[in-house]
Amino acid sequence: MAQQQNKLKLYSHWISSCSCRIRIVLNLKGLEYQYIPVNLRKGEHLSPDFQKLNPIGYVPVLVDCDDVISDSFAIFMYLEEKYPQIPLLPSDLHKKALNIQVANIVCSSIQPLQNRAVLVCLRVNLSLLCNCIEEKVGPDEKIPWAKFHIEKGFGALEKLLKDHAGRYVTGDEVSMADAFLAPQIDAGIKRFNVDMARFPILTRLNEAYSVLPEFQKAMPENQPDAPTA
Numbered sequence: 001m002a003q004q005q006n007k008l009k010l011y012s013h014w015i016s017s018c019s020c021r022i023r024i025v026l027n028l029k030g031l032e033y034q035y036i037p038v039n040l041r042k043g044e045h046l047s048p049d050f051q052k053l054n055p056i057g058y059v060p061v062l063v064d065c066d067d068v069i070s071d072s073f074a075i076f077m078y079l080e081e082k083y084p085q086i087p088l089l090p091s092d093l094h095k096k097a098l099n100i101q102v103a104n105i106v107c108s109s110i111q112p113l114q115n116r117a118v119l120v121c122l123r124v125n126l127s128l129l130c131n132c133i134e135e136k137v138g139p140d141e142k143i144p145w146a147k148f149h150i151e152k153g154f155g156a157l158e159k160l161l162k163d164h165a166g167r168y169v170t171g172d173e174v175s176m177a178d179a180f181l182a183p184q185i186d187a188g189i190k191r192f193n194v195d196m197a198r199f200p201i202l203t204r205l206n207e208a209y210s211v212l213p214e215f216q217k218a219m220p221e222n223q224p225d226a227p228t229a
C-alpha cells in the first residue's frame with residue numbers, strides 16, 4: 001500500500017470508461033479512495049455543484065484535499081508524480097512515448113467519438129438536451145457511428161503494437177497504456193458489439209487484464225453504482 005495521508009475522492013460513473021482508467025490506476029498504485037457516484041443518465045454531471053469541480057461537466061474528477069483534478073490524463077499524471085512508489089510510466093524513453101501515444105489514441109481519437117453526450121439525447125427534469133447523433137442523424141446511426149470510430153482506433157493500435165506488445169502493451173510490466181486501453185476494449189465489446197476477431201493483439205491483452213484483480217475490481221459491473229440486475 002502506497003504512503004497516503006488522506007483518502008482520495010473519485011467522482012465516477014460505473015459505466016464511464018474514463019473513470020475506469022483512474023479506478024485501475026488507483027488500484028495498481030494501491031491507493032484507497034472514496035467512490036462518489038455521479039449519474040450521467042440522470043444528468044447529475046450538469047448540476048452547478050458538479051460543474052464547480054469540473055466546468056466541462058465530465059467524470060472522472062479526483063479530489064485530494066484541496067486539489068481538484070479533472071480529466072483522466074491529468075489525473076493520471078498527478079497520481080504518477082504524487083505516488084511514484086509504484087510507477088506506471090517506464091523510464092525507457094521510447095516505451096514512455098508509446099504509453100502516452102496509446103493513452104492518447106484512446107482518450108483523444110476513440111472515446112470522445114463514443115461519448116454519451118455525442119451519441120444520445122439526455123432528458124433532465126422536463127428539458128430534453130440534444131445535440132447528438134441520435135437526434136441529428138438518427139437513432140439507428142449511433143451504434144454504427146461509435147463502432148466505426150472504435151474499430152478505426154483498434155486497427156491503428158494493432159499496427160502500432162505489433163512490434164512492441166509483450167504480455168501487456170509495452171512489455172511484461174503493466175503500465176499507463178494498459179489502464180487506458182483495458183476500459184476501451186471492454187466498452188468496445190460490451191457496449192458497441194465490436195468483433196474482436198479482427199484484433200488479435202488487443203484480444204490477447206484483454207485476456208491478460210481479465211486475470212488481474214486491479215483491473216477486474218475497476219470494471220463497470222463491479223462498481224457500487226452499477227445496476228444490480
Ligand SMILES: N[C@@H](CCC(=O)N[C@@H](CS)C(=O)NCC(=O)O)C(=O)O
Nearest residue numbers: 016017018058059060071072116117
Ligand atoms: N477527456 C476527458 C473525457 C471525460 C469524458 O468524456 N467523460 C465521460 C464519461 S467516460 C462523461 O462524463 N460524459 C458525460 C456525458 O456523456 O454527458 C477524460 O479523459 O477524463
